[in-house]
Amino acid sequence: MLEKLAEKMAGEIVLSESPGRTIRKWRETFKVSQKELAKELGVSPSTICDYEHERRESPGIKTISRIVNSIINIDRKRGGDVLKKYTIGVESDAIIQIREFPIGIPLTDFKDVLGAKNVSPCSLQRDIHGYTIVDSVKAILSLNATDYLKIYGWSTERALIFTDVRYGRSPMVAIRVHPLKPACVVLHAPKELDPLAIKIAELENIPLLVTKMNLNDLIKKLEEL
Amino acid sequence: MLEKLAEKMAGEIVLSESPGRTIRKWRETFKVSQKELAKELGVSPSTICDYEHERRESPGIKTISRIVNSIINIDRKRGGDVLKKYTIGVESDAIIQIREFPIGIPLTDFKDVLGAKNVSPCSLQRDIHGYTIVDSVKAILSLNATDYLKIYGWSTERALIFTDVRYGRSPMVAIRVHPLKPACVVLHAPKELDPLAIKIAELENIPLLVTKMNLNDLIKKLEEL
DNA sequence: GAACATCTTCGGCATTTTTTGAAAAAGTTT
DNA sequence: AAACTTTTTCAAAAAATGCCGAAGATGTTC
Numbered sequence: 135m136l137e138k139l140a141e142k143m144a145g146e147i148v149l150s151e152s153p154g155r156t157i158r159k160w161r162e163t164f165k166v167s168q169k170e171l172a173k174e175l176g177v178s179p180s181t182i183c184d185y186e187h188e189r190r191e192s193p194g195i196k197t198i199s200r201i202v203n204s205i206i207n208i209d210r211k212r213g214g215d216v217l218k219k220y221t222i223g224v225e226s227d228a229i230i231q232i233r234e235f236p237i238g239i240p241l242t243d244f245k246d247v248l249g250a251k252n253v254s255p256c257s258l259q260r261d262i263h264g265y266t267i268v269d270s271v272k273a274i275l276s277l278n279a280t281d282y283l284k285i286y287g288w289s290t291e292r293a294l295i296f297t298d299v300r301y302g303r304s305p306m307v308a309i310r311v312h313p314l315k316p317a318c319v320v321l322h323a324p325k326e327l328d329p330l331a332i333k334i335a336e337l338e339n340i341p342l343l344v345t346k347m348n349l350n351d352l353i354k355k356l357e358e359l
Numbered sequence: 360m361l362e363k364l365a366e367k368m369a370g371e372i373v374l375s376e377s378p379g380r381t382i383r384k385w386r387e388t389f390k391v392s393q394k395e396l397a398k399e400l401g402v403s404p405s406t407i408c409d410y411e412h413e414r415r416e417s418p419g420i421k422t423i424s425r426i427v428n429s430i431i432n433i434d435r436k437r438g439g440d441v442l443k444k445y446t447i448g449v450e451s452d453a454i455i456q457i458r459e460f461p462i463g464i465p466l467t468d469f470k471d472v473l474g475a476k477n478v479s480p481c482s483l484q485r486d487i488h489g490y491t492i493v494d495s496v497k498a499i500l501s502l503n504a505t506d507y508l509k510i511y512g513w514s515t516e517r518a519l520i521f522t523d524v525r526y527g528r529s530p531m532v533a534i535r536v537h538p539l540k541p542a543c544v545v546l547h548a549p550k551e552l553d554p555l556a557i558k559i560a561e562l563e564n565i566p567l568l569v570t571k572m573n574l575n576d577l578i579k580k581l582e583e584l
Numbered sequence: 585g586a587a588c589a590t591c592t593t594c595g596g597c598a599t600t601t602t603t604t605g606a607a608a609a610a611g612t613t614t
Numbered sequence: 615a616a617a618c619t620t621t622t623t624c625a626a627a628a629a630a631t632g633c634c635g636a637a638g639a640t641g642t643t644c
Contacts, residue, residue: 137374145370148420149362149427168591178634183592190631192419194601195373197632202374393621403604408622415601419631422602 136206136217143202148195154188157201161186164205164216174204230297231353234264239359241318241341244293247355250320250345253327254335262317265293265356270305293318297349301328306335306342315340322349361431361442368427373420379413382426386411389430389441399429455522456578459489464584466543466566469518472580475545475570478552479560487542490518490581495530518543522574526553531560531567540565547574 143160150156161171161182168186172179185193185201209216238261245258252258294316296305302321306328309315319335320343321327327344335342345352368385375381386396386407393411397404410418410426434441463486470483477483519541521530527546531553534540544560545568546552552569560567570577 140374141370142366143370144373145366145368148369148373148423149365153420167589169589177632179591180593180635181633184594184633187592189593192421192601192630194417194419194631195378195423196417198373198420392619394619402602404621405605405623406603408620409603409624412622414623417600417631419601 139217140202140206143205144198147198147202152188153193153198154186157198158186160202161205164209166205166208170208171201171204174208175200230267230269231356232264232266233356235262235359238263238291241293244318244359245343247359248320248343248345248352249347250343252341253344254332254340254342256335256339256341258318258341260317261291262293263291265295265320266316267295267297267353267356268305269298270296291317293320293343295320295322295352297322299324301326302331302342302344303328306331309334309338309340317341318343320345322347322352364442365427365431368430369420369423372423372427377413378418378423379411382423383411385427385430389434391430391433395433396426396429399433400425455492455494456581457489457491458581460487460584463488463516466518469543469584470568472584473545473568473570473577474572475568477566478569479557479565479567481560481564481566483543483566485542486516487518488516490520490545492520492522492578492581493530494523495521516542518545520545520547520577522547524549526551527556527567527569528553531556534559534563534565542566543568545570547572547577 147153147156147160161168168179168182172182175182184190185197206217241258241260241262244262244265245252294305294309296302296319299305299321302324305319305321309319315338318341321331323346324344332342347355372378372381372385386393393404393407397407400407409415410422431442466483466485466487469487469490470477519530519534521527521544524530524546527549530544530546534544540563543566546556548571549569557567572580
């Protein structure tokens, strides 16, 4: 989530008609003075001013990267007040990871990477555009209906990976009652598998995969995708 | 939507551990050769290669901006095949505009800008972080449950502005049955106002505003926010 | 309005970028 | 394996960035 904000800031600056003004906009949004920012960056305040006034027409990306990170960092040191405004609601630790793929990848490839098995009678003939890894127990405890938005990154054409699964029933029930349906559900190392979970998968026509891969390996493998 | 993709590309490149590899990732995602990209940019292919190999540690943002725009442009000239993959689902014209504010703004300010009236008994003591303008008739015809995600940009702390409104009943019913609730609903120039709409607003405790401002003016005013 | 902090402007210099073109390397097709 | 396209490497020269520090302008607070 935070990563996305940083990317948004950087992207906006780069593509802006007036990069300097955009830098300023963000600095002011975070209520950081030039002096403060300069100190964090280890440069003199006049340098910041020069950037904001576009004395350099095309600052290097390292400079932009440092500026963005410094602004965020200053806010963090202060307690992250502005940051919190962007991380909708509470920064729940129920969501372990959210990722988007640059382009759709075939679900079958995704399955193979996970070393997973399709336990539902649903076809894997489709592409997904990202995945979300959710701690199923924490999710039930901490996520309210609105927070589900977070589970879906950009599109619903994504896989939902549930970890810490008992029987796989509650994750599927949650999906059943919610209007936003993922393209695929992955249960990570369930103790047992509730037939009802499979039934729901069938009803909703959402492929249900099961993997027993170690969680860290799984995350690593996915990151390589 | 397209703007966001460009921003994402630029932001990713700037903040990447390896900007060169990220440039390459995007070039390849769009299936553009170095030569082709070089031609579009008006530089020699070796230049592109040098960037991808980070011969320059911190290229200027103008360079990045040109690269991102060129890649997208090439795809566009070809028919926008890759671009389409990013505009999740159909580029519905039901959504007229989506915007995020850098920071929350008081709902009362928002109301004043619209020259709107609060027809519900709900308090305006809250901030919103963005708004979505939706053509209510087209929305009913073309948006399915999953597409509602699009209506909500980043957060649900936003105003939903419905245009082309008859009585304001169906927009409110849609909100009633959906788990994601906006912070405020604005009806644009309804012919009449159904009491049920107000009742739902009250039940859900969502302020219901009505404005008669001309749509173009309204969009313009909002853009100035 | 004096004292203060914040911001703006700019000369100047070391360091980098930007870019080319040519030649070599790597990958594809036939 | 020849013919082809695409990618890699690199020296060199002009241009631009990155940065400082001092002096002036602008705003704020007491």
